[in-house]
Amino acid sequence: MPAQVRLRAQSPQREPASNDGVLLAGVTRIYRDDRGAAVQALAGVSLAVAHGEVLAVVGPSGCGKTTLLELICCLQAPDAGTIACAPAVLMPQRDLLLPWLSAAENAALALRVAGCSRSQARARASALFEELGLGGFEDARPQELSGGMRQRVAFLRTLLAGKPVLCLDEPFGALDAITRGEMQGWLSQTLARAPRTVVLVTHDVEEAIVLGDRIAVLSPRPGRVIEELEVDLPRPRARTDAEVGSLRERALLALGMAKRT
Amino acid sequence: MRRRALSALPAVALAVLLVGGWELYVDLAGLEPALLPAPHDIASALWNSGDLLLRNFRVTAEEVVLGLAVALLAGFALAVAIHLSPLFRRAFYPLAVGSQALPIPVIGVLLVFWWGFGILPKLAVIALICFFPVVVTTVDGLAAVDPDQLKLLRTLDASRWQAFRLGELPAAVPAALSGARIAIAVGVIGAFIAETTTPTSGPYPGLGREIITDVNFQMPRAYAGTAVLFLFAIACFYALSLAERKLAPWTTRPRGELH
Numbered sequence: 416m417p418a419q420v421r422l423r424a425q426s427p428q429r430e431p432a433s434n435d436g437v438l439l440a441g442v443t444r445i446y447r448d449d450r451g452a453a454v455q456a457l458a459g460v461s462l463a464v465a466h467g468e469v470l471a472v473v474g475p476s477g478c479g480k481t482t483l484l485e486l487i488c489c490l491q492a493p494d495a496g497t498i499a500c501a502p503a504v505l506m507p508q509r510d511l512l513l514p515w516l517s518a519a520e521n522a523a524l525a526l527r528v529a530g531c532s533r534s535q536a537r538a539r540a541s542a543l544f545e546e547l548g549l550g551g552f553e554d555a556r557p558q559e560l561s562g563g564m565r566q567r568v569a570f571l572r573t574l575l576a577g578k579p580v581l582c583l584d585e586p587f588g589a590l591d592a593i594t595r596g597e598m599q600g601w602l603s604q605t606l607a608r609a610p611r612t613v614v615l616v617t618h619d620v621e622e623a624i625v626l627g628d629r630i631a632v633l634s635p636r637p638g639r640v641i642e643e644l645e646v647d648l649p650r651p652r653a654r655t656d657a658e659v660g661s662l663r664e665r666a667l668l669a670l671g672m673a674k675r676t
Numbered sequence: 677m678r679r680r681a682l683s684a685l686p687a688v689a690l691a692v693l694l695v696g697g698w699e700l701y702v703d704l705a706g707l708e709p710a711l712l713p714a715p716h717d718i719a720s721a722l723w724n725s726g727d728l729l730l731r732n733f734r735v736t737a738e739e740v741v742l743g744l745a746v747a748l749l750a751g752f753a754l755a756v757a758i759h760l761s762p763l764f765r766r767a768f769y770p771l772a773v774g775s776q777a778l779p780i781p782v783i784g785v786l787l788v789f790w791w792g793f794g795i796l797p798k799l800a801v802i803a804l805i806c807f808f809p810v811v812v813t814t815v816d817g818l819a820a821v822d823p824d825q826l827k828l829l830r831t832l833d834a835s836r837w838q839a840f841r842l843g844e845l846p847a848a849v850p851a852a853l854s855g856a857r858i859a860i861a862v863g864v865i866g867a868f869i870a871e872t873t874t875p876t877s878g879p880y881p882g883l884g885r886e887i888i889t890d891v892n893f894q895m896p897r898a899y900a901g902t903a904v905l906f907l908f909a910i911a912c913f914y915a916l917s918l919a920e921r922k923l924a925p926w927t928t929r930p931r932g933e934l935h
Contacts, residue, residue, distance in 0.1 A: 488831050505831045511824055514926045515846040524842070525832040556926055576832055 435501040435579035435612050437464040437487055442496035443637075444482050456482040458637035459496065464629075466579075467610035471623030471646075473666060474633030480616040481508070483638070484582040487614060501612070503580035508588065510569035512557035518568050519544065519553035525576035543571050547601065563594040570598070574605070580612045587622065596654075599625055603651055620666045624659050625652045632669040642669040713896040718903060721896035728886070729897075733904050735882040736867050739795060740912065743802025743870070744863045748856055750803055751810025755852070758811070759818040759844070776808050784873035793877040801870035806863050810855035817851025818844050849924045853916070860916055864909040 444457040456479035464470040472480055485491045486498060488505040504525070512521045520527070522543070523536035531539075541553050547567045557565055566589055573581060586602075587595040599622060606613065617623050623630045624646055632642040644666060648658050695715045701707075702714040709717050722729065754772070758765040780801055787797035821844045829839040871884030883901045890898035920927075 490827055490831065503831075505828070507824060507828060509824060511822065511828045513825065513842065513846070515849075515924075516842075524829075527842070528829070528832050528834045528838050558926070572832075 435466040436468070437462070437470075437501070437503070437580055437612060437614060438497075438499040439463075439483075439486075440497045442483075442486060442493045442498060444479065444486060444491065445494050446482075446491075455637035457486075457493075458639045460633075460639055461496075462631055462640060464580075464612055464614060466612055469606065469613040469615060469626055469628045471615045471617060471627030471630045472633060473617060473620055473623050473630060473670065474638060475635045475670065476618065478633045478635050479638035480633060481584055483633075484584050484614060484616055487580065487582050501579040503582050503614075504573055504576040504578040505582045506569060506573040506584060506586050508584045510557075510565045512565055512568060512572075514557055517554045517556060518549065518560060518564075521557060522568050522571035523575060524572050529577075540571060540575060543574070547571065548597075563590045566590055567598065570602075578611075580614070583613060583615045585617055586615070588618070595622075600651065602626060607650070620663050620670070621654050621659065623666065624648075624662050625654060630662075630666055632666060642666075644669075710895045713899050717896040718899040721894070722900040722903065725897050725900065729883065729901055729904060731880045732883045732886045732901070733908070735876075735880050736864075736871070736884060736905070737908060739798045739802060739867045739870060739882065740863050740908070742795070743799045743866060744806060744856075744860060744912075746799050746803040747806035747859055747863070748810055751807040751855065751859070752814055752852055754807070755811045755814030755818060755848075758815050760840075772808060772811055775804060778804070780804075780869050781873045788874050793875060797874040798867065798870035798876075798882075801874065802863060802866040805866035805869065806859040809858035809862075810852060813855030813858075814848050814852040817848030820851070821847040846924075850927050853920050853924060856916055857913065860912045861909060863912065864905050868905070 439460055439462045442457055442460045443455070445453050445455045448454050460479075460483065462470065472483065474480055482491065484505055486493055487500055488503045490505070512518075513524070516524070519537045519540040520533075522540040523531070526536035526539060527533070537553070544550055544553055547570075549564060549567055549571075552560060552564065557568070560568065566587065570586060573583070587598050590598060603626060615623070615626060620630075627646050630644040630646060631640050632644070633639065634641045644662065646662060648656070648662075652659060699715050702712055707714075713721070754768070758769060784797070784801075787800055791797045791800070825847075826839055826843050829843050834842065867882070868884035868887070871882040872888050876882065876885065883905055887898045887901040887905075890901065
């Protein structure tokens with residue numbers, strides 16, 4: 416029954432975070448697949464993300480990374496464990512731009528929802544369009560944009576939601592290598608200017624190292640944290656830095672061990 | 677403009693071909709006009725009774741346009757109610773299906789008793805005949821919205837109403853317009869049924885009434901009236917296509933692209 420699915424997941428275990436961080440303690444999530452079989456997505460995940468920290472979550476596909484983000488964004492409720500978290504906004508893997516709105520209106524969707532006037536919302540989005548190389552495309556419809564441009568609009572929409580916590584689900588996965596590099600640079604700069612708490616799910620270990628303050632490695636399903644790596648490197652970081660390379664080896668090693676178990 | 681004129685060419689060519697064949701058939705088979713009038717008989721009936729047909733057509737056209745407006749609004753509103761309330765869906769949907777099996781003459785007398793000999797009973801009949809396709813297509817359109825898009829709107833703190841207005845409602849517009857196209861195609865015959873089942877006072881009862889009378893005495897004129905209804909249905913259909921570009925511009929191609 417779709418009407419029930421749409422209800423906001425309410426959970427007695429959810430507490431507002433005292434600061435703008437995210438705290439998960441022993442979070443377990445089991446859902447039923449299409450045939451009604453129980454699938455355990457997460458098994459006792461405990462994670463702490465401090466205010467203004469970027470946590471990169473890597474793991475094999477199907478390890479519950481997306482479930483983790485939906486739990487943080489209140490789109491699902493945990494079956495066990497507790498989540499304490501400031502208001503979070505999700506940038507899903509698919510851009511999910513609304514085809515009946517222009518690019519600027521899509522980017523400013525949260526502002527419209529919050530009651531901003533059409534022109535005010537558009538003006539705030541347009542100011543960022545130039546910066547992301549989208550200048551001149553404010554009034555284009557999503558289907559007129561390239562994949563990379565759509566992804567950037569979706570990213571702006573996430574930023575403009577104004578929430579202290581950003582949950583990014585493989586935000587640059589669909590982009591070509593050059594655009595991805597540019598977007599990573601832009602994200603780093605934006606976060607340096609206006610820090611937010613970020614949980615970044617990615618399958619790209621290098622991206623995790625370039626963007627993250629810390630990396631959590633998840634095991635295959637049911638996902639649990641098998642390793643946490645501090646990324647104590649100066650910014651801006653480049654994929655070609657020597658330290659990035661050695662850290663990448665450690666992360667891949669953890670992932671490889673995860674696959675063998 | 678020139679390209680649009682050219683795009684009408686196949687339809688015109690086929691119509692000319694059919695009318696030519698018709699003319700030949702009546703001529704070769706030696707059919708009486710009371711059985712099947714030849715196109716040239718119909719054309720002269722159209723010419724000689726032009727004023728009568730035009731005045732009756734105005735009555736019918738008003739019924740069709742207003743009746744369809746009622747049908748589209750009611751159909752859309754009912755679809756929204758069905759979408760939002762599972763209880764209303766369970767209660768109302770079977771009745772809506774059943775209403776399409778209702779023989780109109782059965783209720784014609786009652787409608788006249790309620791609303792008299794004016795336009796209201798006709799609008800009720802047209803709306804009853806035409807609302808159903810709008811309901812079905814709009815309900816499906818509302819349900820077909822990408823659930824991930826609704827999820828996204830929720831993370832942006834959209835209320836239920838905002839999610840409906842920004843997500844579901846626009847998503848349903850193309851489907852609702854498909855329903856409207858079906859409704860418009862049956863709207864004209866709906867007016868015919870309305871006029872022949874609920875009597876009208878006044879000098880011009882509408883083309884439907886006129887045609888029913890002419891079938892017995894002046895078959896060429898009955899065909900002439902039919903030709904007018906035929907063209908009117910086509911005109912209404914294309915008027916909606918034009919409105920579609922305004923109502924759902926995102927479903928049409930980007931400007932400047934060739935077909």
